[in-house]
Amino acid sequence: MRSVSFFAATRATAVLGTALLLAAWSTSNDATVKVLDATGRELGVLTLVDAGAAIAVTGTLRGLTPGVHGMHLHTIGSCDGASFAGAGAHWSPTPKQHGSANPAGSHHGDLMNLTVGADSSAVVKMSTPAGSLRGEQPLLDTDGAAIVIHATTDDYKTDPSGNSGARIACGVVSGS
Numbered sequence: 001m002r003s004v005s006f007f008a009a010t011r012a013t014a015v016l017g018t019a020l021l022l023a024a025w026s027t028s029n030d031a032t033v034k035v036l037d038a039t040g041r042e043l044g045v046l047t048l049v050d051a052g053a054a055i056a057v058t059g060t061l062r063g064l065t066p067g068v069h070g071m072h073l074h075t076i077g078s079c080d081g082a083s084f085a086g087a088g089a090h091w092s093p094t095p096k097q098h099g100s101a102n103p104a105g106s107h108h109g110d111l112m113n114l115t116v117g118a119d120s121s122a123v124v125k126m127s128t129p130a131g132s133l134r135g136e137q138p139l140l141d142t143d144g145a146a147i148v149i150h151a152t153t154d155d156y157k158t159d160p161s162g163n164s165g166a167r168i169a170c171g172v173v174s175g176s
């Protein structure tokens, strides 16, 4: 009996230690985004991490309308207001226009379109064209940032938002 509880205590300590280690790592190297729809329903959590001269965005979202949706990093860490207006425009620390197919593009916050399957879920695995979380031209500046998902497809060229329609989901980037 004593040896069993000793084992349990040892294991609990190890699990706690690992959790603390992960928490410490996540505050210094990455950031997370809890994505909510307009009714406040949680669609999933995305992880952002510096990857070369870009930011990689990964995770899984559920509960979206099937189809192809524009998705961007916006410049303010707010999802307040009607249609998530608080998130502001696309994150763009240099004077560029929208989209990889725009000769004057792109914004740092221009991500690839998000494809949502018939089961309403989407696997997110994409990168920004430039920038970093906390280094050169940081996403996590004083007013933070947000991820916004739009109703329709981003054409990758029409300024300022790829003609991707209404903002249907939003999440504030959480990280310091």
Ligand SMILES: [Cu+2]
Binding pocket: 070, 071, 072, 073, 074, 090, 148, 149, 150, 161
């Ligand atoms: Cu957007």
Ligand SMILES: [Zn+2]
Binding pocket: 072, 090, 097, 098, 099, 106, 107, 109, 110, 160, 161, 162
């Ligand atoms: Zn843009």
